[in-house]
Each structure stands twice: as C-alpha cells, then as structure tokens.
Amino acid sequence: MIDVLDLLPFVDGLNPVEYQRLRNAQQISMEEGSVLLRQGDTCKGFLILIEGCIRVFGRSVQGRELEMYRIEKMGTCVLTTSCLLASSAYPAEAVVEKDARILLIKDEDFSFLMSESTAFRRFVFESYSERLSGLLMLVQSIAFERIEVRLARYLSKESQKSLVLSISHQHIADTLGTAREVISRHLKIMEQQHWLALSRGQIIILEPSLMEVFLKEQC
Numbered sequence: 259m260i261d262v263l264d265l266l267p268f269v270d271g272l273n274p275v276e277y278q279r280l281r282n283a284q285q286i287s288m289e290e291g292s293v294l295l296r297q298g299d300t301c302k303g304f305l306i307l308i309e310g311c312i313r314v315f316g317r318s319v320q321g322r323e324l325e326m327y328r329i330e331k332m333g334t335c336v337l338t339t340s341c342l343l344a345s346s347a348y349p350a351e352a353v354v355e356k357d358a359r360i361l362l363i364k365d366e367d368f369s370f371l372m373s374e375s376t377a378f379r380r381f382v383f384e385s386y387s388e389r390l391s392g393l394l395m396l397v398q399s400i401a402f403e404r405i406e407v408r409l410a411r412y413l414s415k416e417s418q419k420s421l422v423l424s425i426s427h428q429h430i431a432d433t434l435g436t437a438r439e440v441i442s443r444h445l446k447i448m449e450q451q452h453w454l455a456l457s458r459g460q461i462i463i464l465e466p467s468l469m470e471v472f473l474k475e476q477c
Contacts, residue, residue, distance in 0.1 A: 261307055262361065267332065271377025279367045282377075286360045294352040294360075299340040301348055304368040304382070307333050310358025315432070316350045324400075324435035326350060327392055336389035339382060342368055400435055406444050407476050408434050410469045413454070417463040426461050 263269055263280060272280060285308070288294060294312060312329040314337065316450050320466065329335055329352075341348055342365060363371070370417050371378040381449070399408055412434060431438040445461065453469055456463040463469075 265308075265332075266306065266361075268375075268377040268381040271380075272375055276371060276375045276378070279370050280363065282367050283361050286362055288354045288358045288360065290354055290357050292354045294354060294358075295348045296351055297347075297349060299336045299348045299421045301365075303365050304342060305335055305338055306361045306363070307331060308359040308361055310354065310360075311356035311396075312352055312358055313355045314350055314352045318410055322435075322437070323432040326396065327389060327462070328355065330421070333388070334385040335381070336386050336393070339386050345361045371455075387414040403476075405434070405436055405440060406447075407473070409441065409444050410448075411446075413461070413463065413468060414469045414473060417466045419468070421463040422460055423463065426459065 262285065263277075265281070266280075269277070269280070284303075288310075294305075294378065297317070307329045309331055312335070314327050314329065314335060315323045315325045317323050318396060326338075335352065337348060337350055340346070370403075372382065411431070412424070418424070427441045428438045430442045434441070445454070445456060449456050451468070453463070453465050455464055
C-alpha cells in the first residue's frame with residue numbers, strides 16, 4: 259500500500275530528519291457535514307486535504323454566509339496557515355462538504371519544517387499565494403461587479419459539469435454573499451431571457467452560450 263506521505267508534492271525534497279518530523283502528522287477522517295473549525299478556534303496544525311472537499315466561509319452577525327473558498331485534493335487552508343504564522347484565532351468556519359481525509363501537521367512540526375525545509379516552505383507559500391489571489395479576486399468581485407454578472411459567471415462555471423444543477427437558491431446566495439431573494443429575482447429574469455429554466459430544486463441551463471456572450475460583453 260502506498261504511504262500517503264509519499265503522495266505529497268514536496269516529500270522528495272525532504273532530508274531524513276525532516277521526513278521523520280513529517281511522519282508525526284496525524285491522519286483524520288471526517289464525514290460530510292462535520293465542522294472542522296469554528297470562528298475563534300485555535301489552529302492546532304497545518305492541514306493538507308488528502309481527499310474530499312472542505313468549504314470555508316464567513317458568517318455575519320445576521321447569519322448570512324459568504325463562501326471564501328473550497329479546499330480540494332492536496333489543497334491547504336490559507337486561513338489556517340495565517341493563524342499558525344501569526345498565532346491568531348481562526349476567523350471563519352470550515353465544514354466538510356464531502357467525506358474528507360486530512361493530514362494534520364502539528365504546530366511544532368510545522369514550525370520546524372518551515373524553518374528547516376526549503377521544499378516544504380516553498381509548498382506552503384505557493385499554496386498560500388494561490389489561495390490569497392483567489393480571495394483578492396473574490397473581494398474585487400463583490401466590490402465592483404454587479405450581482406447579475408457574478409451569478410452568470412457562477413452558473414456558467416457550474417454548467418461545465420452538468421446542464422442540470424440540483425442546487426438551491428439559498429446555496430447560490432451563500433456562495434455569492436447575497437440574499438436568496440436577490441438570487442431568485444435574477445434567476446427569474448434569466449428564465450425570461452430563455453437562458454435557463456427553473457423547477458423545484460433544479461436549475462436547467464438551456465443556453466450556456468448566451469451566458470458566455472453576456473460575460474464577454476462585461477469585459
């Protein structure tokens with residue numbers, strides 16, 4: 259059986275001492291719907307997702323959610339990294355969206371590897387940079403793009419997987435950081451334009467090419 263550590267992209271760059279510290283990592287399995295981290299929690303280590311999916315989001319005092327990013331296979335959590343580097347509390351919530359297997363590198367081993375291993379340090383900062391860029395794009399999108407543009411982009415991306423989306427208006431609203439009523443109103447407009455059809459619990463994309471034309475016109 260292949261050791262999960264040998265699948266990590268930086269493992270070949272570790273020397274024997276560094277590899278031994280990596281072997282202290284704990285493997286955790288979590289079921290869909292489990293809460294990995296809550297706002298205010300202390301981060302106990304650096305996580306790498308071996309398989310599954312984790313959704314990271316913020317929540318307002320009114321209870322409205324804003325999805326920040328999803329962590330997928332071999333991905334890391336930029337907020338966890340930030341907390342470890344700054345010794346601060348976790349500022350969001352992380353929930354398992356698909357049964358997950360997580361590699362947790364303990365705080366003291368993370369600090370050692372960051373200090374001693376060029377390969378590990380490069381992996382951490384490359385992951386951090388990529389995720390941070392995504393967060394900055396999210397902030398810019400919320401601040402400067404109209405909701406109909408953000409909604410069309412979301413639907414266009416999702417339609418590449420399937421033209422029949424089994425997804426609620428509330429889920430889209432949480433993902434885009436707006437109210438369900440706003441999403442429902444704009445979906446109805448798109449239905450009137452024959453871009454899509456709405457049915458109970460589903461959105462059927464009829465003309466993905468029309469969305470693409472619309473998005474190109476916004477550039």
